[in-house]
Amino acid sequence: MRAEKHGAEGGLWPASLGWLFVNRLQVALYILCLPHVLLYPYMVWAILIVGAASHFHLRLLAKWLQTEEARLGHEGFVRLLGEKATRVLAVPGAIVILLESSIVTLDYLEITHHVLFPSVSKLTLLPLMWLASCFLAGYGMPAAGRFVVMAFLGSIWIVGLFLQFFFPPVANYRYLLPLFPQELHPGTPYNLLMLWAALSGPQYLAFVGHRFAPGSGMYRWLALGNALSVAEYILFFLAVTLSFGSEYMRKLDYPVVQLVRYIQLPFFERLETIVLPVHMVLYIFLNGFFILFVRDALRVAAGAARKPQRWHWLAAAAVLWVAFVYVMGRFFWATETQHLFWIHVHMWLAGAMYALVPSFLVLAAAWRKRRSTNR
Amino acid sequence: MKVVRALFALGSALILTGCSWLSPATNVVEEISPTILMYLSQSGDSELECTIVVPAVKNEKKQVLTVRGRSMKETRLKLNFIHNREFKSGQMRMLFLSEDLARGGVIRHLNTLLLDQEITDRLYLAVVRGDFAGFLREQIRLQKNYDRILYKRFRHYENQVTQQNLHFFLRDYYSHYADPHLPLFEVRDEQLVYTGTALFRDDRMVGGVPEDEDTFFQMIDNQHGHFPIVPFPEREVVLGKVTTTRKIRYDAGRGGIVITLRMEGQVDEYTGDKNLGNRHEAEQFIRELKEDLEERIRELVRSLQRMSVDPLQAGLSTVTPFRERFPGEEWRRVWPDMPVTVRVDLGLTNLGISKPEE
Numbered sequence: 001m002r003a004e005k006h007g008a009e010g011g012l013w014p015a016s017l018g019w020l021f022v023n024r025l026q027v028a029l030y031i032l033c034l035p036h037v038l039l040y041p042y043m044v045w046a047i048l049i050v051g052a053a054s055h056f057h058l059r060l061l062a063k064w065l066q067t068e069e070a071r072l073g074h075e076g077f078v079r080l081l082g083e084k085a086t087r088v089l090a091v092p093g094a095i096v097i098l099l100e101s102s103i104v105t106l107d108y109l110e111i112t113h114h115v116l117f118p119s120v121s122k123l124t125l126l127p128l129m130w131l132a133s134c135f136l137a138g139y140g141m142p143a144a145g146r147f148v149v150m151a152f153l154g155s156i157w158i159v160g161l162f163l164q165f166f167f168p169p170v171a172n173y174r175y176l177l178p179l180f181p182q183e184l185h186p187g188t189p190y191n192l193l194m195l196w197a198a199l200s201g202p203q204y205l206a207f208v209g210h211r212f213a214p215g216s217g218m219y220r221w222l223a224l225g226n227a228l229s230v231a232e233y234i235l236f237f238l239a240v241t242l243s244f245g246s247e248y249m250r251k252l253d254y255p256v257v258q259l260v261r262y263i264q265l266p267f268f269e270r271l272e273t274i275v276l277p278v279h280m281v282l283y284i285f286l287n288g289f290f291i292l293f294v295r296d297a298l299r300v301a302a303g304a305a306r307k308p309q310r311w312h313w314l315a316a317a318a319v320l321w322v323a324f325v326y327v328m329g330r331f332f333w334a335t336e337t338q339h340l341f342w343i344h345v346h347m348w349l350a351g352a353m354y355a356l357v358p359s360f361l362v363l364a365a366a367w368r369k370r371r372s373t374n375r
Numbered sequence: 376m377k378v379v380r381a382l383f384a385l386g387s388a389l390i391l392t393g394c395s396w397l398s399p400a401t402n403v404v405e406e407i408s409p410t411i412l413m414y415l416s417q418s419g420d421s422e423l424e425c426t427i428v429v430p431a432v433k434n435e436k437k438q439v440l441t442v443r444g445r446s447m448k449e450t451r452l453k454l455n456f457i458h459n460r461e462f463k464s465g466q467m468r469m470l471f472l473s474e475d476l477a478r479g480g481v482i483r484h485l486n487t488l489l490l491d492q493e494i495t496d497r498l499y500l501a502v503v504r505g506d507f508a509g510f511l512r513e514q515i516r517l518q519k520n521y522d523r524i525l526y527k528r529f530r531h532y533e534n535q536v537t538q539q540n541l542h543f544f545l546r547d548y549y550s551h552y553a554d555p556h557l558p559l560f561e562v563r564d565e566q567l568v569y570t571g572t573a574l575f576r577d578d579r580m581v582g583g584v585p586e587d588e589d590t591f592f593q594m595i596d597n598q599h600g601h602f603p604i605v606p607f608p609e610r611e612v613v614l615g616k617v618t619t620t621r622k623i624r625y626d627a628g629r630g631g632i633v634i635t636l637r638m639e640g641q642v643d644e645y646t647g648d649k650n651l652g653n654r655h656e657a658e659q660f661i662r663e664l665k666e667d668l669e670e671r672i673r674e675l676v677r678s679l680q681r682m683s684v685d686p687l688q689a690g691l692s693t694v695t696p697f698r699e700r701f702p703g704e705e706w707r708r709v710w711p712d713m714p715v716t717v718r719v720d721l722g723l724t725n726l727g728i729s730k731p732e733e
Contacts, residue, residue, distance in 0.1 A: 115492050168598065170542075174691040182698050243542075248549040251489075262496050262542060269495070 012213040013145055015221050018205070020148045022058070022225025024155075025201030027232060028286055029104045029346065031155075031256070037194050039250055041241050042181045044234060046188070050195040051230035054354075055223055061202055061358040062219035067365045070209030074296075074305045080364050087301055094297035096353060097204075101290040102325040103346040105129065106333050108283050112276050115257055123329050129284060130322045136288030137295070137314060141211060144288045154281035159232060161263055161271065162239040170262070171242040197347040199229060200354030204293065206361055291317050405432055408458065409466035412522040414507050415484060416473030418443055423476075423484070425450035426508040428515060428522045429458065437519055439512045447487050465493040468526050470500050470541075474573075474580065477502045477557075482548065482578035488541055496542040499529045502573040502580060505562030513565065525567075534600045535593060537572040548578060552690030552706055556596075559583050574684045582682045588675055594619045595634055595672060596687055605640070610664055614723070615643030625693040625700075631714035632689050636672065641725035651726040665721040673717045680711045689715075 030037075038046070069076030077086045106122075109129075113122035136144050165171055202222060212218070240255045243262070249255050263271045295317035299305050304313070332338060410427045418424040426441045440458060444450035454462050470488070472481055488494050514521040532538055537558040547555040557580075559573040572584040572592055584592040594600050600619040607613070617640035626633050642651065649656045679686065690706040693699075701709055 118492065172688075172691070174688075174694065177691075177694040177696055178699055179696045243546075245546055245550050247551065248546045251549060258496065261492075264497060 011142065013142065013211050014213050015215055015218050017145070017148065018212070018218055018221035019225035019228065020152045021145070021205055022202045022222050023228045023232075024148055024151050024282060024285065025204060026199050026226070026229040028201065028282065029107060029350075030198035031232065031236065038191060038237060039187075040181070040185065040246055041176045042179055043191060044179075044237060046192055046195055047230060047233050047237065050192055050199060051226065051233075054196070054199040054230075055226050057355070057358065058202060058222045058226055059219055060362050061206060062222055064206055064358055064361045064365065065209045065212065065218050066216070067209075067362075069365050069368075070206070070361075071214065073210035074300060076210070080361075080368055087303060090297040090301040094294050094301070096349060097290050097293050097297070098321065098324045100346060100350060100353075101287055101321070102328045103342050105283060105287060105325055106329045107339075107343070108279070109329065110333075110339060111254060111257060114254075115261075115272055116276060123326065125280075126322070126325060126329070129280065129287065130318070130325075132280075132284045133287035133291055133321075134314075134318045136284060137291040137318065141208065141292050144285075144292055145208070145211060147285050147288065151282045151285035155279055158260075158275055158279075159235060161260065161275070162235060164263070165239040165243045165259060171239075172245070173242065175241055175245040176238070193351055194347055196354065197351040198233065199226065200350040202226070203354045203357040204289075206357050207293065207296075287321070291321050294321060402463070406460055407463045408460040409463045411466050411468045411526060412471070412511075413464075413467060413469070414471040414473070414503070414511065415447065415476055416508070417475040417479060421445065423447065423450060424508075425454070426511065427454065427462070428511060430522075431519075432460075437515050437522075439508065439515055441508055447484050463493065464491065467494055467498060469522075469529060470498055471503045471507055471560075472500065472557075473507065474502055474504045474559075477573060477575070477580035480578045481575075485541065485545065485578075489545060494541075496540065498541040499526075500539055500541060500544055501529075501558045501560055503560040503562065503567075504570070507560075507562055510562045510565070510567065534597045535602055536569055536589065537593070537596075547686070547688075548575075550688070550691075551703060552685065552694070553688040554684040554686050556684075556686040572686075574679070574682060574686055576682070576684050581684060582678075584675070584678075588671070591668075591672055591675055594636055594638070595621050595623075595676070597621070602640075604643070607664065607667065610667060611645065611647035612642060612664070613644040614640040616640050623687065623689050623692045626716070629714070631716060632692065633716045633718065634672070634676070634687075634689075635718045635720065636668075637720045637722075638668070639722045639724060641723060645726075657726055661721060661723060665719050668719045668721065669717050672719070673715065676715050676717065680713070680715070683707065683711050685710050689713075 064070050067076075069080050072079070074086075081089065105126075109122045109125055112125060113120075117124065136147055202225070205222075236256055240249055240259060243259060244252065244255055252258050257272060257276070260272045260275050261270070263269075265271070291314070295313045296305075298317055298320075299307075299313050328342075333342060408429050410430060412428045414426040416424045416426070422443050423445065424441060424443050425447065426439060429438045429440055431437045440454060442450050442453040442457065444453055451462055451464070472484075476484075485500075488498065489496075511521070518524065529538060537556060539555070539557050544555045544557065547553040555575045555578075557573045557575070559570050561568050561570045569586065569589075570583075571586045571589040573580050574582050574584065590602060590605055593602070597619075598621060600617075600621075602617040602619070603615060605614040605617050617638060619639075620637040622635045622637075624633050624635075625631075645651060649660050651657045651660060676687075685706070690701065690710065693701055693706070
């Protein structure tokens with residue numbers, strides 16, 4: 001296939017692409033709704049604490065990416081877990097990816113529906129996103145992965161818009177007080193979990209280890225991406241707290257979007273009409289990326305991983321993806337309660353995956369190494 | 376091949392930007408009426424009266440329409456029924472509330488504005504006294520662009536008169552340590568007169584700062600202020616080019632609020648008997664003026680305390696990084712009896728005489 005050939009020419013990803021991957025995968029869902037969850041000014045410390053935990057957790061991921069098994073791709077997993085287990089595990093893996101990517105997509109569609117197109121169904125934009133993602137996925141993994149640069153450039157500039165909210169008269173620094181809580185409010189463990197989920201996403205890189213060019217220093221790049229996400233979260237959280245105060249913030253569904261709507265440039269207002277659609281680049285990247293994951297999972301599950309690549313698998317993955325999102329959005333995401341339920345599901349699922357996948361793989365690799373040296 | 380691609384891109388751009396085949400809400404400019412001004416007042420017991428200025432398309436005349444309903448959105452629907460074009464609130468910039476309505480509580484009307492994504496948070500809010508609907512009708516007849524002129528008036532003033540938008544109103548409303556305030560206008564002899572600041576407790580208007588005191592209210596309400604003219608009729612002096620900086624802090628030892636106002640300006644006009652060229656007399660004059668100012672501001676804060684409202688957000692100064700001294704509703708309880716110290720630092724750069732005598 002033309003696209004695959006094109007991808008092969010693209011070659012391997014340099015390790016320096018790692019920070020973009022980590023950063024964009026992490027911020028996907030929560031960048032628009034996180035401050036609403038955090039509620040209290042002192043939660044800024046929670047972002048730092050969980051950020052630090054994630055920082056050390058990435059060391060595991062980096063360690064896994066350095067192992068020989070990760071470098072081998074599918075063969076490595078077979079070596080680690082055995083042929084049968086790999087095939088069986090590919091099925092729940094595909095389901096998890098489908099679930100996470102539909103929740104992220106539908107959440108984005110929900111926001112655009114709420115803010116920009118309240119009179120049409122929220123699924124109206126889905127075909128457009130689907131076509132764009134398929135187009136991207138058609139270029140194959142190496143090229144789709146490189147698209148993360150575009151996703152990054154397309155959405156990072158929004159941070160610059162928020163700098164004005166750090167200055168009076170909109171910002172009132174006294175809203176940040178008290179910065180140290182006298183007593184923690186009962187929802188704190190829940191918030192920490194939410195933050196952990198907000199920093200999840202890099203676990204997907206565990207399956208594309210063979211796409212990265214070999215070499216050391218991977219961990220530094222991953223940690224840089226993580227630090228950038230933490231900085232972004234803190235910046236958004238502070239901007240929202242300074243301009244709304246924590247009591248008013250709690251009343252708003254999407255305080256970040258609300259704040260974007262407040263921006264008034266001398267020549268342009270209603271910036272949300274630009275900011276939200278431009279954000280779609282990020283989601284197109286994610287979905288293209290995830291469709292390729294689903295394709296590979298399907299091939300592994302069907303036992304066709306060693307056969308030459310054919311376009312049928314990509315078509316099947318793309319159709320499966322859009323069917324999944326459509327059914328979920330149409331039938332299981334109709335009300336606000338269901339919305340909250342899915343956000344909850346995402347929180348547990350993404351959090352658990354982020355904690356388990358790298359540690360499991362590192363343990364498995366270590367165990368196998370010990371067994372082979374003992375023999 | 377390149378040509379085909381370019382045509383395809385152009386074609387899809389055209390189809391997608393139109394989007395009207397997707398959406399039942401069409402926004403052809405000639406078919407809608409985006410109003411920029413709305414006036415809400417109470418009529419009867421719980422009926423709401425909504426007045427808007429209908430923008431003109433081409434050679435039409437501007438009109439002022441009034442309808443009644445139970446809720447704000449219901450009035451919007453009724454407006455659609457009586458008018459040829461559909462109303463859109465995407466361009467709404469000013470919302471005037473009648474004093475009766477403001478005294479009865481406004482949050483149930485403002486809530487819908489917050490929910491409506493069409494309406495910007497920069498919507499200016501104001502309370503108006505008198506027959507504003509009649510006044511509007513008259514003015515639109517006289518000056519076609521009166522709604523725009525009003526909007527420019529709001530845009531122009533900052534830190535000189537009270538000027539609040541939806542964002543600030545709601546932020547103060549939800550905060551434990553602040554009470555909202557809005558500008559108060561009065562329709563007086565066919566003129567719209569700024570008559571000070573309307574003060575709210577929760578969402579109900581409970582009183583106002585009279586126009587004579589309003590400048591001093593602005594001085595302590597804004598962290599930085601600039602006032603071209605500050606008259607003191609009883610001292611026969613007018614200060615000009617006044618800039619102010621105010622600080623509010625909580626004195627934990629004495630358990631009171633300290634308001635410090637640094638004020639700089641010059642004497643623009645003096646009609647009194649003192650010889651300001653004389654150093655002694657000038658010093659005495661400045662001292663008296665300073666004491667006068669302190670007394671006025673003290674009295675102003677006392678009147679706020681009597682109404683039990685804190686539009687200055689003085690309560691926020693009691694919060695430290697480690698604790699809230701008066702959490703929740705506590706501040707509302709202690710504020711009326713809180714001792715307040717006012718200090719004014721008056722620096723007059725020019726006493727109105729080009730060269731003082733030695």
